[in-house]
Amino acid sequence: MEPIASTPTHCPYCALQCGMNIMPLPQGGVEVTERTDFPVNRGALCGKGRTAAEVLSPAVRLTSPLVRSGGRLAEAGWPEALDRIAERLGTIRQEHGADAVGVFGGGGLTNEKAYTLGKFARVVLGTSQIDYNGRFCMSSAAAAGTRAFGLDRGLPFPLEDIPKTGCVILVGSNLAETMPPSLRFFTELRENGGTLIVVDPRRTRTAEQADLHLAPRPGTDLALALGLLHLVVAEGRTDEEYIRERTTGWEQARAAAMAHWPEHVERITGVSVPQLREAVRLFCEPESAMVLTARGPEQQSKGTDTVGAWINLCLATGRAGRPLSGYGCLTGQGNGQGGREHGQKADQLPGYRKLDDPAARAHVAGVWGVDPDTLPGPGRSAYELLDALGTDIRALLLMGSNPVVSAPRAAHVEERIKSLDFLAVCDVVLSETAELADVVLPVTQWAEESGTTTSLEGRVLLRRRAVTPPPGVHSDLYVLHELAARLGVEKGFPTEPEEAFDELRRASAGGPADYSGITYGRLARENGVFWPCPEPAEDATDEAHPGTPRLFLDRFATDDGRARFVAVAHRATAEEPDAEYPLLLTTGRVVAQYQSGAQTRRVTELNAAAPGPFVELHPRLAARIGAADGDPVTVTSRRGRATAPARITSAIRPDTVFMPFHWPGEGRANTLTNPALDPTSRMPEFKSCAVRVETAASPGTSSRTPAAARQGARPT
Ligand code: SF4
Numbered sequence: 001m002e003p004i005a006s007t008p009t010h011c012p013y014c015a016l017q018c019g020m021n022i023m024p025l026p027q028g029g030v031e032v033t034e035r036t037d038f039p040v041n042r043g044a045l046c047g048k049g050r051t052a053a054e055v056l057s058p059a060v061r062l063t064s065p066l067v068r069s070g071g072r073l074a075e076a077g078w079p080e081a082l083d084r085i086a087e088r089l090g091t092i093r094q095e096h097g098a099d100a101v102g103v104f105g106g107g108g109l110t111n112e113k114a115y116t117l118g119k120f121a122r123v124v125l126g127t128s129q130i131d132y133n134g135r136f137c138m139s140s141a142a143a144a145g146t147r148a149f150g151l152d153r154g155l156p157f158p159l160e161d162i163p164k165t166g167c168v169i170l171v172g173s174n175l176a177e178t179m180p181p182s183l184r185f186f187t188e189l190r191e192n193g194g195t196l197i198v199v200d201p202r203r204t205r206t207a208e209q210a211d212l213h214l215a216p217r218p219g220t221d222l223a224l225a226l227g228l229l230h231l232v233v234a235e236g237r238t239d240e241e242y243i244r245e246r247t248t249g250w251e252q253a254r255a256a257a258m259a260h261w262p263e264h265v266e267r268i269t270g271v272s273v274p275q276l277r278e279a280v281r282l283f284c285e286p287e288s289a290m291v292l293t294a295r296g297p298e299q300q301s302k303g304t305d306t307v308g309a310w311i312n313l314c315l316a317t318g319r320a321g322r323p324l325s326g327y328g329c330l331t332g333q334g335n336g337q338g339g340r341e342h343g344q345k346a347d348q349l350p351g352y353r354k355l356d357d358p359a360a361r362a363h364v365a366g367v368w369g370v371d372p373d374t375l376p377g378p379g380r381s382a383y384e385l386l387d388a389l390g391t392d393i394r395a396l397l398l399m400g401s402n403p404v405v406s407a408p409r410a411a412h413v414e415e416r417i418k419s420l421d422f423l424a425v426c427d428v429v430l431s432e433t434a435e436l437a438d439v440v441l442p443v444t445q446w447a448e449e450s451g452t453t454t455s456l457e458g459r460v461l462l463r464r465r466a467v468t469p470p471p472g473v474h475s476d477l478y479v480l481h482e483l484a485a486r487l488g489v490e491k492g493f494p495t496e497p498e499e500a501f502d503e504l505r506r507a508s509a510g511g512p513a514d515y516s517g518i519t520y521g522r523l524a525r526e527n528g529v530f531w532p533c534p535e536p537a538e539d540a541t542d543e544a545h546p547g548t549p550r551l552f553l554d555r556f557a558t559d560d561g562r563a564r565f566v567a568v569a570h571r572a573t574a575e576e577p578d579a580e581y582p583l584l585l586t587t588g589r590v591v592a593q594y595q596s597g598a599q600t601r602r603v604t605e606l607n608a609a610a611p612g613p614f615v616e617l618h619p620r621l622a623a624r625i626g627a628a629d630g631d632p633v634t635v636t637s638r639r640g641r642a643t644a645p646a647r648i649t650s651a652i653r654p655d656t657v658f659m660p661f662h663w664p665g666e667g668r669a670n671t672l673t674n675p676a677l678d679p680t681s682r683m684p685e686f687k688s689c690a691v692r693v694e695t696a697a698s699p700g701t702s703s704r705t706p707a708a709a710r711q712g713a714r715p716t
Contacts, residue, residue: 006021006022006023006024007021007022007447007464007465007466008020008021008035008037008464009021009022009446009447009462009463009464009466010038010453010461010463011045011048011049011052011334012052012055012108012334012445012446012447012599013048013049013052013108013334013594013599013600014048014178014179014332014333014334014594015154015179015330015331015332015333015334015335015336015337015455015456016040016041016179016181016182016455016456017040017334017453017455017456017459017461018038018040018041018044018045018046018049018181019035019037019038019040019041019527020032020033020034020035020045020049020052021033021034021035022053022447022466022467029053029056029057030053030056030447030466030467031053032045032049032050032051032052032053037527038527039158039160039527040159040181040182040455040457041181044180044181044184045181046179046180046181046591047591047592047605047606047609048591048592048593048594048600048603048606051603051604051605051606052446052447052603053447054602054603054604054605055428055429055445055599055602055603056445056446056447056448056467058470060429060602060603061428061429061442061445061470061473062427062428062429062430062440062442062473063442063470063471063472063473064076064442064472065077065078065080065081065439065440065441065442065472066081066430066437066439066440067080067081067084067438067439068437068438068439073435073437073440078441078472078474078482081439081441082441082479082482082483082486083486084438084439085397085424085439085441085483086483086486086487088395088421088422088424088438089101089125089395089397089422089424089483089487090486090487092394092395092421092422093125093126093127093395096394098125098126098127098128098376099127099128099129099376099379099392099393100127100392100393100394100395101125101127101129101393101394101395101396101397102127102129102130102385102388102389102393102395102396102397103117103120103121103125103127103129103130103344103396103397103398103399104130104131104132104133104382104385104386104396104397104398104399104401104403105117105118105130105131105132105133105134105339105344105398105399105400105401106132106133106134106333106339106399106400106401107132107133107134107137107332107333107334107335107336107339107340108333108334108335108339108400109132109335109339109344109399109400109476110335110338110449110451110452110453110463110497111335111338111339111341111342111451111452111453111454111460111501111504111515112451112452112477112497112500112501112504113399113400113451113476113477113500114132114335114338114339114342114343114344115342115343115344115350115500115503115504115507116476116477116480116493116500117130117343117344117399117476117480118130118342118343118344118345118348118349118350119343119368119492119493120480120483120484120493121344122343122375122376123368123370123374123375123489123492124483124484124487124488124489124493125487126374126376127376127379128346128376128377128378128379129346129379129380129385129388129393130344130345130346130379130385131344131345131346131379131380131381131382131385132339132344132345132382132401133333133382133401133403133406133407134333134336134339134340134344134345135345135346135381135382135383135681135682135683136299136382136383136406136407136408136683136684136686137295137331137332137333137336138154138295138298138329138331138332138336138340139298139303139340139678139681139682139683140297140298140299140300140303140304140306140307140678140680140681140683141154141293141298141303141307141329141331142329142340142681143303143304143307143678143680143681144303144304144305144306144307144308144311144566144681145307145311145327145329147304147308147564147566147680148308148311148315148327148556148563148564148565148566149311149320149321149551149552149556149557149558149563149564150556150557150558150559150564151352151512151551151556151557152329152340152352153337153458153513153531153551154328154329154330154331154336154337154455154456154457154458155292155328155329155330155456155457155458156321156326156327156328156458156550156551156552157324157326157328157457157549157550157551158457158459158530158549158550159182159185159457160185161290161323161324161550162185162186162188162189162290163185163186163188163189163191163192163194164192164288164324165189165194165286165288165289165290165324165325166194166195166285166286166287166288166289166324167194167195167196167197167282167283167285167286167289167290168186168189168194168195168196168197168289168290168291168292169197169199169279169283169289169290169291169292169310170186170196170197170198170199170206170210170292170294171199171221171291171292171293171294171296171297171310172199172200172221172293172294172295172296172297172298172687173198173200173206173292173293173294173295173296173330174200174202174204174205174206174207174294174588174589175206175294175330176204176205176206176208176209176591177204177205177206177589177590177591178294178332178589178591179330180591182330183206183209186209187209190209190211194286195211195212195282195286196209196210196211196212197210197211197212197213197214197279197282197283198210198212198213198214199213199214199215199216199221199224199296199297200213200214200215200296201215201216201217201218201296201586201652201653201656202215202586202616202651202652202653202656202658203215203650203651203652204651211282212275212278212279212282214271214275214276214279215270215271215653216269216270216271217268217269217270217584217653217655217656218573218584218586218656218687218688219300219572219573219584219685219687219688220268220269220270220570221269221296221297221300221306221309221310222297222300222302222305222306222309222568222570222571223260223265223268223269223570224265224269224271224276225306225309225310225312225313226256226257226260226265226309226568226569226570227260227261227262227264227265227266227269227271227276228276228279228280228283228313229253229254229257229260229309229312229313229316230257230258230260230261230262230265231262231276231277231280232280232284232313232316232317233254233257233258233316235280235284237280237284237317238316238317239316239317239318241318242315242318243315243316243318246315246318246321246556246562246563247315247562247563247564247565248560248562248563248564248565249564249565249566249567250315250316250565252565252567253312253315253316253565253566253567253568254316254565255567256567256568256569257312259569260569260570262276262277268570270653283313283317283319284317287324288319288322288323288324288325289314289317289319289325290314290319290324290325290326290327290328291310291311291313291314291319291327291328292327292328292329292330293307293310293327293328293329293330294329294330294332295332295588295686295687296687297310298329298681298683299683299684299685299686299687300573300678300683300685300687300688301573301574301674301676301677301678301683301684301685302571302573302678303678303681303683304678304679304680304681304683305566305568305569305571306568307329308566308568309568310327311327311563311566312565312566312568314326314327315563315565316565320552320563321551321552321553321555321556321563322553323550323553326552329456330456331455331456332595333595334453335453335454336456337454337455337456337458338452338453338454338460340352341454341508341513341531342504342507342508342513343507346378346379346380346381346382346385347378347379349361349364349507349511350364350504350507350508350511351364351507351508351509351510351511351512351513351514351515352508352511352512352513353511353512355375355377355378356377356378358372360511361375363507363510363511364507367503367506367507368492368507369492381677381682382407382682383407383408383413383675383677383682383684384677384682386403386407386413386416386417387412387413387416387675388416389413389416389417389419389420390416390417390418390419390420390421391419393420394420394421394422395420395421395422395423395424396417396420396422396423396424397424397426398423398424398425398426398433398437399425399426399427399443399476400426400427400476401433402427402431402432402433402434402595402596402598403417403433404417404431404432404433404436404596404664405431405432405433405596405597405598405661405662405663405664405668405670406595406596406661406670407670407675407684408670408673408674408675408684408685408686409639409670409671409673409674409675410668410670410671410673411639411640411668411671412639412675414436417433417436418436422438423436423437423438423439424437424438424439424440424441425437425439425440425441426440426441426443426476426479427440427441427442427443427598428442428443428444428445428598428599429598429599429602431596431598432596432598432664441474441479442472442473442474443473443474443475443476443479444469444473444474444475444476446463447463447465447466447467448465448466448467448468448469448473449463449465449469449475449497450462450463450464450465450497450498450520451463451497451501452497452501452520452523454531455528457530457549458530458531458548458551459528459529459530459549460515460518460523460528460529460530460531460533461523461528462520462523462524462528464524475495475497477493477494477495477496477497477500478495480493481493481494481495498520501520502519505517505518505519505535509534509535510534512532512557513531513532514531514532514533514534515531515532515533516533516534516535517529517533517534517535517536517544517545517547518531518533518547522544529547530547530548530549531547531548532547532548533545533546533547533548573685573688573689574674574676574685574688574689575637575638575674575676575685575688575689575690576690577655577690578690580692581636581637581638581690581691581692582690582692583621583655583656583657583690583691583692583693584655584656584657584688584689584690584691585635585637585656585657585658585659585669585672585673585688585689585690585691586656586657586658586687586688587658587659587660587661587669587670587673587686587687588658588660588661589660589661589662590610590660590662591609591610592605592606592607592609592610593606593610593660593662594662595662596661596662597662597663600662601662601663610660610662612644612645612663612667613642613644613659613660613662613663613667613668613669614644614645614646614647614659614660614667615633615635615644615645615646615647615657615658615659615693616647616648616649616651616652616657616658616659617633617646617647617648617649617652617657617658617693618648618649618650618652618653618654618656619648619649619650620654621654621657621693622646622648625693625694625695626695627646627648627695628646628648629646629647629648630645630646630647631645631646631695631696631697632644632645632646632695632696632697633645633646633693633694633695633696634693634694634695634696635657635659635672635691635692635693636672636691636692636693636694637671637672637673637674637689637690637691638674638689638690639671639672639673639674639689640671640672641671641672642659642666642667642668642669642671642672643666643667643696644659644666644667657691657693659672661673661686670686672689672691673685673686673689674686674688674689
């Protein structure tokens with residue numbers, strides 16, 4: 001790992017994409033240092049970003065291909081490993097058809113990799129069976145945003161607008177732990193006289209900063225938003241002129257909201273009517289306001305409608321498509337935004353084009369030099385794809401994802417993966433999923449390669465290569481190039497990221513997410529460019545397009561330019577508590593770990609700070625089951641059991657338990673989670689499932705008692 005020079009770049013982890021420098025150390029190796037010129041974090045980094053260089057160490061990362069032989073993974077050369085993958089994928093495709101080969105990507109892949117992976121699936125393998133773990137991240141917000149505004153971009157405004165607005169409702173986001181440097185925007189908001197409302201079943205570190213904390217029962221945010229809209233109408237706080245001039249569908253949405261009386265909403269959510277009224281007052285009195293959602297409302301089997309209800313609240317009060325007002329989604333993964341724009345999603349082509357749109361197929365096929373009729377149609381969503389492994393799908397190529405830990409109903413997914421005829425994994429470390437592979441390829445990461453990502457703001461950023469990768473490591477683009485050649489496609493899979501990006505630009509030109517005016521040169525000079533950014537016509541005299549930091553100020557991206565209300569109604573979660581499973585489990589993250597933990601669990605400081613899972617439970621529930629702080633407790637759902645130490649806190653509702661999902665093994669939270677899917681976004685219901693909790697020493701007692709069942713079902 002030889003340092004090349006001090007290099008400005010961006011963090012490998014979350015969608016905030018904090019700026020950082022990679023500095024060479026005199027004694028060898030590198031360290032991450034402060035970079036103050038990037039406006040999102042202005043030098044601040046959380047512990048994950050600050051320690052990110054540790055994963056560059058050959059002591060931590062993979063440095064050789066591994067090929068399974070005699071039941072064990074053993075080091076092998078690249079030609080042998082690539083030959084094995086190409087032979088198995090080719091044979092299975094020939095014997096069982098193209099759709100017998102699946103591809104699973106990740107929201108951490110750069111735009112270039114996501115683009116090339118989608119092209120590889122459709123052009124080389126000819127399979128429709130491609131999706132990615134970003135489906136588990138923000139797909140409900142993407143679906144709701146597209147439905148209402150005609151376009152999905154996480155935030156339609158830069159983060160720097162937040163301190164200047166009057167009120168923010170933050171729904172289901174614990175950004176004090178997930179992206180700590182962003183907290184300063186909300187601190188500045190309050191310093192400027194604005195107010196922060198946090199909606200979360202737990203009194204998180206973020207909720208502690210709020211002027212008002214609403215703690216609804218998990219899975220009831222849809223009812224909460226409808227109750228607020230009901231009060232907005234009842235108190236005459238709608239913006240009638242805005243509704244008339246800039247929206248459609250209000251009457252139906254209004255009627256749906258009026259069916260949700262505040263007292264009824266209080267019974268569903270546990271949020272009192274006075275709190276509802278206070279939230280409406282704080283949101284409606286300022287000239288501008290925002291609603292930001294994250295995984296809480298999105299990871300539900302009704303996530304699209306839940307986000308839609310919050311969007312309706314924005315539209316009814318004229319808080320969208322106006323300066324310092326709007327709805328936004330706080331995308332989670334490092335390139336969750338770009339990853340969903342450029343073709344690794346089951347139904348999409350690059351530029352956020354739709355795979356079932358003939359004009360989109362023709363455009364992209366033209367760039368790829370293939371007949372549009374050869375492009376497969378939309379495939380299965382992420383969980384459905386994983387569920388089909390070993391049956392319809394016999395082989396899987398997986399890049400940058402660890403579904404054994406991160407997928408819902410994870411034990412079942414693990415069994416499906418084990419039942420595959422062939423699994424190839426490209427990763428930086430030997431993740432729990434890579435351990436099951438037939439071939440593992442060690443690929444370059446973050447500081448070892450150049451590439452672009454798109455942050456939660458829709459800001460396209462350039463990550464620069466800062467160190468030479470260890471010998472024996474190649475990029476994902478090299479892997480796809482070599483596999484394509486072995487499978488008979490000699491051209492069209494460049495190994496240089498900039499070359500792949502230039503093709504992506506052409507493929508995205510004219511699409512909703514138009515990157516055609518963005519170049520590596522601009523990204524290096526301008527600290528990122530917001531899409532859409534079309535390339536000026538060849539004969540145009542205009543300067544380069546400046547990019548689009550703020551969307552929808554003149555019109556929405558719908559055919560008529562108006563935002564669309566969608567009438568939605570509250571419905572129960574897929575799994576409500578009952579006598580056998582009287583509590584609700586909700587899951588999330590802790591500050592020192594990231595997603596499945598494949599990287600961060602290998603970082604000494606982070607592992608020391610957060611060494612393992614825990615079960616957060618209220619003192620009343622703990623007393624009921626006889627658990628003391630630190631006692632092992634077992635959480636059981638209809639899908640399995642997980643055991644971890646109890647963490648007793650009054651910051652959680654008595655009817656709810658919380659587990660972070662970063663760990664494998666007996667404390668794996670996703671053993672429990674419910675794969676019930678949202679009908680539109682196909683998002684699984686990570687945020688709510690029915691469970692019982694008991695001390696690990698005496699299972700079968702405690703929360704299964706009628707008293708505990710009553711306690712679990714009663715809102716605070
Ligand atoms: Fe990295 Fe996110 Fe932490 Fe910033 S907040 S340093 S992008 S993990």
